[in-house]
Amino acid sequence: MSTVIFALRPVEADGPLTVALPLVRRTRDPHEGQWALPGGWLDIRESLGSAASRTLAETTGLAPSYLEQLYAFGAVDRSPTRVVSIVYWALIRPDEIVEDGIENVGWFGAEGLPPLAFDHNEIVDYALWRLRNKVGYSRIAHGLLGDEFTLAELREVYQTILDRKLDPANFRRQVENSGTLIPTDRYRTGSHRPARLYRYNQDVELADRGPLSTPH
Amino acid sequence: MSTVIFALRPVEADGPLTVALPLVRRTRDPHEGQWALPGGWLDIRESLGSAASRTLAETTGLAPSYLEQLYAFGAVDRSPTRVVSIVYWALIRPDEIVEDGIENVGWFGAEGLPPLAFDHNEIVDYALWRLRNKVGYSRIAHGLLGDEFTLAELREVYQTILDRKLDPANFRRQVENSGTLIPTDRYRTGSHRPARLYRYNQDVELADRGPLSTPH
Structure with a gap:
């Protein structure tokens, strides 16, 4: 093993x-x-x-x-x-x-x-x-993020995994259309302007685990 | 094994x-x-x-x-x-x-x-x-068909695997947009009107085999 x-x-x-x-x-x-x-x-x-x-x-x-x-x-x-x-x-x-x-x-x-x-x-x-x-067909990026995250943080995960830049507007549109994210009422504040925090929608069926998600 | x-x-x-x-x-x-x-x-x-x-x-x-x-x-x-x-x-x-x-x-x-x-x-x-x-994200259906096939035959493979009907027009559009099929000059003839035969585009990178496609 x-x-x-x-x-x-x-x-x-x-x-x-x-x-x-x-x-x-x-x-x-x-x-x-x-x-x-x-x-x-x-x-x-x-x-x-x-x-x-x-x-x-x-x-x-x-x-x-x-x-x-x-x-x-x-x-x-x-x-x-x-x-x-x-x-x-x-x-x-x-x-x-x-x-x-x-x-x-x-x-x-x-x-x-x-x-x-x-x-x-x-x-x-x-x-x-x-x-x-x-990462292209499942929400595996979740495993590398906390429960709540900004779209910029999620995009950075994808960029690092894929080793290429992603267009912020396209990325936002794709993620929003996917129905897998739920916007929260909270914002990340800091040196940049406040950015909305999102979390994953647990109701969306995953295509990445399947019936063997419990340890075998 | x-x-x-x-x-x-x-x-x-x-x-x-x-x-x-x-x-x-x-x-x-x-x-x-x-x-x-x-x-x-x-x-x-x-x-x-x-x-x-x-x-x-x-x-x-x-x-x-x-x-x-x-x-x-x-x-x-x-x-x-x-x-x-x-x-x-x-x-x-x-x-x-x-x-x-x-x-x-x-x-x-x-x-x-x-x-x-x-x-x-x-x-x-x-x-x-x-x-x-x-079957949703790779061209695995290929393994169940001959080298050349009609869109109706390909759709039947998907329908059988997924156990549901697929709209013929939507199916045709999705397959054509995917860039994975190449139309041939040949037609299937028989009891129905002639239907064009397609083959898979071998140049399209597969998302389904990866670096371990040789037996390990």
Whole structure:
């Protein structure tokens, strides 16, 4: 079991928002000293989703509220012994990140990773592809935002994931037409002019979870 | 390893087109005599995709050109011993179906199945959900049609998968606007007035396969 967890955060202090993920430095062979996805072995008495949550918490201290199965990787030569890895993925908000007291964990930008252990570079690339693909047809961006957000904040999430600029007026129109957002009476105030806060409409059926939304 | 293969075919002679799948009658315990998804065990020297193709061919004689990983099912109680099943799925055209000389194989409508072995009812329901969901944002319907088809034939595929009528004029407009179809110079002739044949535009980027389109 391995897990890819994405968050939007600067990789360097004061740097731009980036799609980033936590990696764990391996303390034993194979690949001792290399960075790898957080993970561990499936216990005979636990479901796949439970194992993903447990191994993630043990290695990184992270507990995302939602984990989704990504893919089972089983190339014959991916490990010195035959290992099929069932990979989960999750999104977390920056304020959910715990970094105190966790050894051997580092955050990296998802693009331009160093060579990772096993086939983990390939796994991250696939997860990133899935994230970019899915943001176009589901409201997965939700997992990277708080309960309430401005349209500019939502647009920044999309821009960071897709790695391109989006026209603010077009973006507003598309989001408003989608029926997935509910305007609130509250506003974000600060250095800019006040911006209305929105929340997701929980009544809109998601196209992204399906009947297996409970852990399997 | 198990595989869900969908085809559109009548379940009864002269019946309506239905989303149907082949099942294999189990000849040993557990669940001897019950119907189950075609499948078998992963060999230590083969990739997941190869194992899916092999076990499918051995049990049903079917060889779809494209198999996609669906999900790994690993509930603790899904089998008397602990078994994680990595499930693939595929679509085939009716003319690709081989039925001669294959014992213990039967075709069933995907809705209203009898109780299957293990958690295979749940697996079929999930695959059906994925099919219905995916037909909305990818050109997966292609896998159920020949190289050339009329708009009425394509619409019938969508109607059967989605189990509802689609307005012909709206359907035509949406398909034409999508840029995924290329009109040919050929026509389907028969009892109705001649209908133009279309083919899929191979240049349009697919949103449905991604970087793992080769078997893993």
